[in-house]
Amino acid sequence: MSVHLLQTATSVLLKDPTASLSDVARAAGVGRTTLHKRFPTRAALVRAVASDALDLIHSVAREVDFGSDEALEDLVTRLVALGPRVEFLLRFPGLERDEELAARIREMDRPVLDLITRLQGTALRHDLPAWWILQTLYAGLFNAWEAISDGRLAPLDAPRFVLTTVFEGVASAGPADRT
DSSP states (O other): HHHHHHHHHHHHHHTTTTHHHHHHHHHHOOHHHHHHHHHHSSHHHHHHHHHHHHHHHHHHHHTSOOTTHHHHHHHHHHHHHTTTTHHHHHSTTTTSSSSSHHHHHHHHHHHHHHHHHHHHHHTTTSOOOHHHHHHHHHHHHHHHHHHTTTTTTTTTTTTHHHHHHHHHHHSSSOOOOOO
C-alpha cells in the first residue's frame, strides 16, 4: 500500500500543490484516518514523496557507469522512466527549504556535475558553467515528463528529445560562420 499511496500522492500533489490529506486519501481509495496514521501531517506526506523520489533516483544512479562517455544518455533514459515520481522534486514548491532534502539533492547532483565537467570541451560546451548545463538537463527532463503526461510525447522518444536538446543546444561551438 505504501508505494501506491506515494504514487497517488505524487499525482494528486502535482495536479494541485494545495491538495489536502483528505484529497490524497480519497484519490488513493483509503480512509483519511488510514492516511493520517501513516502521515500525520501534509508536510510529512510531502516529505515522504520527495524522499521516495530521491531514493528512486539514487537506486537508478547506482546502475549508471559515470566513468563512461555514454553515462549521460544512460542516466536520462533511466530518469525519464521514473516519470512523475521524480518530476515532483523539480516542480513541487518549498522542497528546497527542507535542509535534509536539499542536502540529498546536492549529493545527487554531484556525480552528474562531475560528468558534465568531464564532457565539457568534447561533447559539451566548455564556455558554459556545468551547473547551467545541469539545469538545462533538468529542464529538459521536466519538459519531457510534462509532454508525456499531456500525451504529446511518447515515453520511448523522450530521452532522445532531452539528449538532443542538451547535446545540440549546448554542444561545442563550431566554426564562426556556422548559423
